[in-house]
Amino acid sequence: MAALSIGLVSAMAVVAEVVVIVQGYQRQAELYASNTVDAYIKALGPRASSVTALRPSSQPGWEGGTPYQAKTDLVERLTSLTRGQKATVVIVGDAEDGGLIVGPAETLSPSELASALSAGQDVTLLSAGCNAVALDAGKDAAIITNTHSGVERGQAAHTWPQGNRGQYDLFSRYLLEGVYLQPSGVDAGEALTASLMRASARIISQTGGNQFPINLLTDPSPPVATSTVVNREYAFTLAASAGYVSNELGMPIAAVESMSRGETISFSFTDRGRTRQVRLSDAGDDVSGSVDGRAERFEYRPDRIDLVAGGQHIGEAFVVTTLFGDARMLAYSVDGKSLSPAHDVTNGQFTVTVPVGGGSVDARISYGSGDLTAAVGSDASYDASQVLRYGLYDESGVRVATAIVLPLTSLKRVGEVRPAVGSIRLPLEAEVDEEGGGPVGTATLVGTTYSLAKGNTWSSNRPAAKGVVQPDYLALPVISKVYADATSGDGEVAVSWEVNSATMSNGLLMGDLRFQVVRTERFTGDRAVFAVPAGRRQYADRPGADPSGFDYGVRAVLDHRVTTCEERAV
Numbered sequence: 339m340a341a342l343s344i345g346l347v348s349a350m351a352v353v354a355e356v357v358v359i360v361q362g363y364q365r366q367a368e369l370y371a372s373n374t375v376d377a378y379i380k381a382l383g384p385r386a387s388s389v390t391a392l393r394p395s396s397q398p399g400w401e402g403g404t405p406y407q408a409k410t411d412l413v414e415r416l417t418s419l420t421r422g423q424k425a426t427v428v429i430v431g432d433a434e435d436g437g438l439i440v441g442p443a444e445t446l447s448p449s450e451l452a453s454a455l456s457a458g459q460d461v462t463l464l465s466a467g468c469n470a471v472a473l474d475a476g477k478d479a480a481i482i483t484n485t486h487s488g489v490e491r492g493q494a495a496h497t498w499p500q501g502n503r504g505q506y507d508l509f510s511r512y513l514l515e516g517v518y519l520q521p522s523g524v525d526a527g528e529a530l531t532a533s534l535m536r537a538s539a540r541i542i543s544q545t546g547g548n549q550f551p552i553n554l555l556t557d558p559s560p561p562v563a564t565s566t567v568v569n570r571e572y573a574f575t576l577a578a579s580a581g582y583v584s585n586e587l588g589m590p591i592a593a594v595e596s597m598s599r600g601e602t603i604s605f606s607f608t609d610r611g612r613t614r615q616v617r618l619s620d621a622g623d624d625v626s627g628s629v630d631g632r633a634e635r636f637e638y639r640p641d642r643i644d645l646v647a648g649g650q651h652i653g654e655a656f657v658v659t660t661l662f663g664d665a666r667m668l669a670y671s672v673d674g675k676s677l678s679p680a681h682d683v684t685n686g687q688f689t690v691t692v693p694v695g696g697g698s699v700d701a702r703i704s705y706g707s708g709d710l711t712a713a714v715g716s717d718a719s720y721d722a723s724q725v726l727r728y729g730l731y732d733e734s735g736v737r738v739a740t741a742i743v744l745p746l747t748s749l750k751r752v753g754e755v756r757p758a759v760g761s762i763r764l765p766l767e768a769e770v771d772e773e774g775g776g777p778v779g780t781a782t783l784v785g786t787t788y789s790l791a792k793g794n795t796w797s798s799n800r801p802a803a804k805g806v807v808q809p810d811y812l813a814l815p816v817i818s819k820v821y822a823d824a825t826s827g828d829g830e831v832a833v834s835w836e837v838n839s840a841t842m843s844n845g846l847l848m849g850d851l852r853f854q855v856v857r858t859e860r861f862t863g864d865r866a867v868f869a870v871p872a873g874r875r876q877y878a879d880r881p882g883a884d885p886s887g888f889d890y891g892v893r894a895v896l897d898h899r900v901t902t903c904e905e906r907a908v
Contacts (some may be wrong), residue, residue, distance in 0.1 A: 355424040357386040357526050358416060361393040361403070362431020362438045362446075362469070368901065370497040370505040371430050371467060372399035377506065377589050378428050378466075379403075381514045384593065385526040386426070390419055394441070400610075409444045413454045420458040426527040427461060430507065432903050433469035448474035456481055462527035464488075467507045468495040468903030484527065486534050488513070488541070494902035496541070504587045512537035514590045515575070518582035519562055539723075542775075565659045566639040567618065567625045573639065574616065576603065576661065583607045602627075603661055620661050640668050640841070644725040644742065645692060645701045647714035649752035649765060651742045653692050654816075655712075656841045657705045665705045669841050671816045720744060727810035728776065730755070730788070730796045732803050737895070739788060739798075741807070743768060743777050755781040755788045758893075759865060764788060776807055816841040820892050824885035831885045834876040835892040856891045857881060 359382075361375045375391050379401045383389040391403030392415055398405065406412040420427065429451070431438050437445030452475040455461050461479075465472035465487040476485030488509035489495050496508045516533025517526075524532065566575045573584040574594070581594035597605040602619040618627035618636065625636035640656040653672040660666055667681050667688055681690040688703040692714070699715040703722075713719035730739040743753035743766065751768040764786060768779025771792045781788045786800045790807060797804040818838040824831045833855050853870040855877045870877050881888050 355387050355525075356419060357382045357389040357426045357428070358419050359389070359391045359403075359428045359430065360412070360416065360438070361391060361397065361399070362429070362467070363394045363441050363444075364397065364432060365439065365442070366432075366903070368497070368501065368505055369397065370507055371432075372397055373504055373589070374430050374466065374507045374510050375399055375403070375428075376401040377510060377514055377591065378430070380591055381517045381593075382426065382428075382526040382529075384522075385517075385524065385529055392416065406440075409440050409446055409450075412440055412446065413450065416451075416454045417457055420455055420461065423458055424460040424527075425455075425458050425462070426464070426525075426530065427455065428464045428466060429469060429471060430466045430510070431469055432467060433471060436471070436474065438469050438471050446471070448477075451475040452477075452479035452482065455479055462486075462530065464530055466495075466510045466513070467497075484531060486530065488537075497901055497903065499587060500901040502587065504585070504589070506587070506589050509537060509541045511589050512540040515582065518575075518590055518593055519564070519577050519580050521580070563659050563663065565661050565663075567627075567636045567661070568639055569627075569629065569634045569636050572609075574618070576605075578663070581605070583609070599662075618661055625661065638668065641705070641710060641722075642841070643703055643705070643710055643712055643722040644727075644744075645670075645712060645714050646720070646725060646742075646744050646753075647694070647699060647717050649744065649754065650763070651754055651756075652694050652699075652714065653701070654841070655688070655690065655701070655703055657688065657703065659705075667703075669816070669838055671838075671841065726777075728807050729810055730805060730807055732805040738803060738805070739796075740810075741766060741777065741781075741788075741790065751777050751779065753777075762786070766790075776809075815894055817892050817894060820890060822885075822890040829880050829882075829885065831879045831881065831888070831890065832876065833879060833890050833892070837875075837894070852895045854893050854895055855879065856893060858889045858891070860887055860889060 359375050359378050361371050364371050376399045379389055379391055392406055392412055393399060393403040395405035395407055404415060406415060429438055433439065434445050437447040440446045448471045451471060456479050458481050461482045462484040463472040463476060463482050468489065470487045470489055470491045472485045472487050473491065476482045497505050498508050499505060513533050516536050517529045520529040520532055562577055564575050564577045566573055571586060575582055576594065581597065582590045583592045583594065585591050592607040592609055594605045594607055602617050604617045606613055606615050615630050616627065618625055625638060627636050628634060638658045640658045643655045643657060644651060645653040645655060653670055655670040656668045658666055658668060670690060672693055681688050688705065690701050691698050692701050701712060701714045704711045710722035711719050712722050724745050726743050728741040729737045730741060732738050737758055739755050739757045741753060741755045743751040746752045749770045751770065753766045755764040755766050762783060764781035764783040766779055766781035768777035768790060771778045776794045777790050778792055779790055788796060788798045790796050794807045796807050816838045817835050819836040821834045822831055852872055855868045855870060857866045857879060868877060
């Protein structure tokens with residue numbers, strides 16, 4: 339694999355006077371580029387004297403732009419916009435044979451891109467999406483002083499949500515989240531540069547190392563403490579003096595403006611030409627507030643901290659930074675069961691007693707400054723963001739097991755595999771696939787073996803099965819209570835359940851969730867699984883026998899809906 343090239347910053351500071359965003363032409367059915375370009379326009383526009391989006395005439399976006407008809411037209415416009423200017427140029431799209439796809443049968447090579455920018459005064463160049471042309475273009479023009487890329491050569495970018503009209507480049511989301519938190523006086527190029535390493539570390543964690551091998555990059559930048567609250571339309575992420583608003587799919591769409599802090603927090607933001615006014619106040623474990631003077635329901639979105647001891651996953655803690663900067667534990671769970679979050683807090687560190695087997699251990703969690711570290715029992719502390727989860731999917735797309743791994747060294751992993759049915763845990767020892775980034779190893783217990791192989795594949799001997807390994811991009815919430823009511827007397831069992839909202843991932847909205855009801859026959863242990871229609875929190879079952887002979891459970895499921903570009907980066 340080529341040396342990691344993202345984040346190469348020259349000693350010269352970049353002052354971006356103009357921003358040009360080039361949208362490539364997309365040939366695949368699922369289009370992410372136009373939505374991603376819209377997001378860059380909104381985030382970078384206020385930090386530049388001008389922002390121009392050059393888009394294929396057949397693939398426009400909501401935020402406008404200048405259409406181009408062919409490669410020659412694109413090159414002329416790009417040269418004209420950057421001539422004599424300090425500029426930040428963002429390239430969003432897919433690559434083929436080393437060049438950016440700009441038409442049904444045309445590509446823009448790195449040398450052609452460098453030539454188009456050669457009349458500029460000082461250029462920062464960023465590749466986003468499934469291309470790394472910025473890395474090669476930067477070699478061909480001395481005027482390009484900074485080159486960044488969301489992917490390494492030969493890697494495919496991750497886009498989300500799959501099949502949704504709002505699909506976007508996931509790396510760009512994390513990058514722009516950082517841009518919105520930069521001080522208002524920071525120009526576009528500087529804001530991108532300052533946000534790059536944290537975005538890269540985030541995409542590595544979210545993709546389980548598949549974007550870049552996880553051992554190749556750490557984030558040296560100081561963490562920024564933020565709190566995130568959501569209502570039915572938006573997610574609001576607030577730092578001490580800055581913030582941003584994300585849409586229902588998680589993409590940042592607007593800066594928080596005119597923020598005032600007192601007993602309440604008030605601010606405004608603009609979406610689709612309409613200015614909205616928001617007021618928020620802390621109300622214990624929840625948030626009260628209003629949008630445009632109308633009271634609405636808000637909820638915190640916590641960070642999940644996996645608790646690991648001796649390579650075994652023993653539980654999860656869900657912690658938030660409140661609107662006013664206090665760290666608070668909303669909940670913790672053991673074996674999927676939500677428990678009371680009773681805990682001690684000393685000097686910004688939580689201590690919670692977690693039941694393990696027939697005893698208990700103390701877990702210590704440091705939180706609040708933006709860092710997430712944990713230590714369980716006598717084990718050494720670890721970076722909680724380094725605990726990775728993977729789903730093992732069979733050839734029909736059914737998730738049959740979960741792998742949870744913790745870095746032991748730069749290339750060694752330790753953890754466990756949990757089949758979806760039953761309570762068995764198979765201890766896992768693995769190494770990092772240096773090319774693919776995922777774990778490679780074997781989990782074995784009492785004759786049952788799961789083997790994780792290169793190329794993100796797995797196989798099992800009991801039952802015989804195989805399939806693909808995919809990182810968990812979002813955390814599923816805890817089902818706090820399940821009710822099974824068979825009192826109707828007609829053989830029907832009414833199943834309902836409650837979701838502990840304090841365990842919802844900060845990247846997850848309720849509309850993404852689906853649920854399955856699991857019916858287990860007590861005598862034989864046979865299970866039947868029933869899918870519940872989206873948006874429903876109840877299910878009516880007729881087991882065809884005495885209902886008292888069955889137990890019912892509910893599990894949350896989520897099609898992570900992350901896909902990759904059809905074309906490789908280079």
